[in-house]
Amino acid sequence: MGVGTGDMTGTRHASEDGVQLVLHGVDHTARPTWKLNETVEFYRDILGLPLVHAISARGWGPPGHHDFLHFFFDAGKGATIAFFYYIGSERPERYVPEEHHFYFATHTAWAVETEDQLIQWKETLENRGIKVSPYTKHEILESIYFTDPNGYPVEITRRLRETELIDEVDARLTIQAALEIETECREAGRLMPDIDTVWRRKAKLVDAYRESA
Structure with missing residues (x-):
């Protein structure tokens, strides 16, 4: 199966081998950043998420791979929000944020458990100078949205009910x-x-x- 080609030739369905693969939630999300200072300030100092792990390494894998930092912020229940900072690189044009729903479709929704917690997130972020969307209810979820210094959309959400x-x-x-x-x-x-x-x-x-x- 080629990268991004959609070619499913040679693949098999789960029903064919009888093996049931199981996931147990999100370990981490990872995105590239070309704004190291701003990203650390935003997630660690403004959102208040602890910086819990960092990897520093020479480039590995394919030729031309940059040296990099890979660092992780605690997102609760064992999950983390991670970034790659590729040393000595400049942001390619295709990674420049744009005001389009195609761009904002790629995001991660981070969970809170109660309405009060969602309200606290919105009010606290706004008091800290972050522009936050209105509350949005979409069937089984209620969410707020904002963007980080890289232009990446971030969603904070709570479950209104469980799926049936x-x-x-x-x-x-x-x-x-x-x-x-x-x-x-x-x-x-x-x-x-x-x-x-x-x-x-x-x-x-x-x-x-x-x-x-």
Whole structure:
């Protein structure tokens, strides 16, 4: 499978070998930074997250790999927020932040447990001079958003409820509808037109599901 090609040739499905792989949460996220001072100040001094680990190394792996620092901030329950600082490098154009939903789609949501904790995060960050979004409720989550000095979006979120069986069924039917339409559109050489197309296909799948239930 090539990097970023989408080529699934030679891969096997989990149902074929009977091995159930299990994850136990997030260990760390990692992103590059070209703003060492600002990143450390933001996460350690403004957010107040402890700096708990740092790796300093000569370049390794492929030719041209820069010497680097790899440092980690505590994000709770064993998870960390990590950054790579590639010594002597300049930020490539493709890593420059942009005001577009494609860019902001890549982010990590860090969890708090209660509404009071979410309110505390928003009010405290604003008192510390950070611009924070309004509270946003999206189905099972409520979140706030802000950006770090690198332009990376950060989400702080709380669960409004746990997922149930009906959520799993709904997810399966939604994605099945979208997969079918994407396949048809690829074969026809066009893009998926809109969400209404997905909803109409999903409605047919829901009817079939009800009949078989």
